[in-house]
Amino acid sequence: MMKQRLTILNLYELKAPPDHFARAIDALARRVEAEGDPGVLSYRFFVNASEGTARGVIDxxxxxxxxxxxxxxxxxxxxxxxxxxxxxxxxxxxxxxTSEIQAWIDNSSLSARIRCGYAFAGGFQRPGRSMV
Incomplete structure (x- = not known):
């Protein structure tokens, strides 16, 4: 089952103060949880104020x-x-x-660097564990 999963690591450069990012991502995460695709299993974001960067980990x-x-x-x-x-x-x-994801990207305005080729090698996830 875990082999079918997809984890994304997004890297961001902040264009505004870190608290602006935190507010924006909090609002987006609440909407994704309430109205988004049910296949979004987790939606976690982190900000590094001293570097002016942020990271998102989406499963x-x-x-x-x-x-x-x-x-x-x-x-x-x-x-x-x-x-x-x-x-x-x-x-x-x-x-x-997948080719479907690549086609979606090709038809979008996404300009971020894309890195791929990381095949699942092993691991586990405990069921029913809260991330909070």
Whole structure:
């Protein structure tokens, strides 16, 4: 089951103070949890105020959920607010980069560096464990 999952590591350069990023991502995360694609299993973000950077770690049930999430959320004002305060500089795919994802990226305005090729090698996740 874990082999089907896709984990994304997003790297951001802040364009505004760190607290602006925190507010924007909090609003977006709340909307993703309430209205987003059910294949988004976790949506976690971290900010490094001293470096002016941030990171996002998103777990999807499968690659199709990545597309579903972006199809739903890209037009939301909360996503625009995130883009106003942070520039996505790199996306690391930990799991399958499918031809469908590549086609979605090719038809988007995404300009971040894409890194992929990381196949699942092993590990586990304990069921029912809260991340908070």
């Amino acid at each position: 999807y049930s499968n690659p199709a959920a990545w597309i579903g999430h972006h199809d739903i959320a890209m037009g939301w004002p909360e996503m625009s607010a995130l883009h106003d305060v942070a520039a996505l500089s790199e996306v690391v795919f930990l799991g399958a980069m």
